[in-house]
Each structure stands twice: as structure tokens, then as C-alpha cells.
Amino acid sequence: DGGITQSPKYLFRKEGQNVTLSCEQNLNHDAMYWYRQDPGQGLRLIYYSQIVNDFQKGDIAEGYSVSREKKESFPLTVTSAQKNPTAFYLCASGPIGGYEKLFFGSGTQLSVL
Amino acid sequence: QKEVEQNSGPLSVPEGAIASLNCTYSDRGSQSFFWYRQYSGKSPELIMSIYSNGDKEDGRFTAQLNKASQYVSLLIRDSQPSDSATYLCAVRPSYGNNRLAFGKGNQVVVIP
Numbered sequence: 001d002g003g004i005t006q007s008p009k010y011l012f013r014k015e016g017q018n019v020t021l022s023c024e025q026n027l028n029h030d031a032m033y034w035y036r037q038d039p040g041q042g043l044r045l046i047y048y049s050q051i052v053n054d055f056q057k058g059d060i061a062e063g064y065s066v067s068r069e070k071k072e073s074f075p076l077t078v079t080s081a082q083k084n085p086t087a088f089y090l091c092a093s094g095p096i097g098g099y100e101k102l103f104f105g106s107g108t109q110l111s112v113l
Numbered sequence: 114q115k116e117v118e119q120n121s122g123p124l125s126v127p128e129g130a131i132a133s134l135n136c137t138y139s140d141r142g143s144q145s146f147f148w149y150r151q152y153s154g155k156s157p158e159l160i161m162s163i164y165s166n167g168d169k170e171d172g173r174f175t176a177q178l179n180k181a182s183q184y185v186s187l188l189i190r191d192s193q194p195s196d197s198a199t200y201l202c203a204v205r206p207s208y209g210n211n212r213l214a215f216g217k218g219n220q221v222v223v224i225p
Contacts, residue, residue, distance in 0.1 A: 042217035
């Protein structure tokens, strides 16, 4: 089955620790995105990538880092510089094109210990 | 000014009634508009997309787009308890490299 796989489903971070969220897609999509969602809020864009080895900051990139070494993979690292990391993180992918929808993974809930 | 605004609070509707949700956007050059449904703790799923002015119907859902007034709406007819969810409006701005901008969502509660 084609789709987007995010792991882990739940993740706990200790103070001062970096953690990495995994996102893998087998839809052959060029573009991949990371969004953050806080309770009762919409999705805010962290980083996005339209091609391998290239990515751009979204609206709330501070405290996060990404890489795009393979078309299928777009991991997100939440660094210790992100002081309020507790949120629901969603990875999405889609074809390049103005009329195309996004496909979402099942999400990772990150909490601080 | 926010790119996408959904301002109304939680909406409670009796089962079988019509739920109406509204969304406004700031970029007049936007061409693609989407409604996603999100159940608590789950990822968003696309329920409607619309690109041209007017109405688009799909089952019990109708999306309406008015580019001159920069708003897009979603109607849910014959609301069912399974429609209880948060509905997110998403717009693809004409700038910004193909990303989607999302509103904060509207929670709908269908009362049996």
C-alpha cells in the first residue's frame, strides 16, 4: 500500500535532548512538509522540501532542523533550542503543482518529560 | 492579517440539520482551496477541493467559493454524529513555493 509512515506515534523528550521524528513516503512525491499542531489550533508549517538536498524554512522553523537525503525520507529533529516542543507533529507529501492536495501521515505526539 | 481565518467557535447542530462553516483568505491570487476533516488525535483527511467560483457538491458536502470576496465555505447536509470533528480550511497561496496555509479549524458537534 502506498502512503506516508510517521514514527514513533508517541515520543517523550527530556530537557536538553534532541529528538528525531521519522517520515517516509512511497508515493513518489517530490514535495514533503512538516507541520506542527497545538491543541485547538490549525497547522503551522515548520519546514518543507521540494527536491532532494534542498529545503526551506516555514513559519516556525526556529528550534527545528531537517534533512532530505532521499526522496522518500524527510526526518525532523526537534533540538534543545525548541523550548516548547509539546505538540502533534504531522508530515505530509504531495506532487508539485498548484492544484494538488496533500497526503498526511498519522502524526507523532511529542511530549516533554 | 492571517493567511487563512476561521473565526467561529464550536458549532453544535442537531442530527439531520445543516452545518455551515466559513473561511476567509488574504491572498487574492490563491487558486486552490481545500477542506480537511480531522478527528481528535488523528491526521487530517481531505473531504473537498474547489478551484473555481461557485458550488461543488460531493455527497452530503458542498463547498462554495467566492474569489471576489475571498471566502470559501463548507456545508454539511443531513449532519450525522460521525461528522463530529474539526474542519480545517486550507489555501494554496500564489506565493510560497507550493505549500498549503491552514486555518485554525472549526469544531463541529452533531447532537443525536
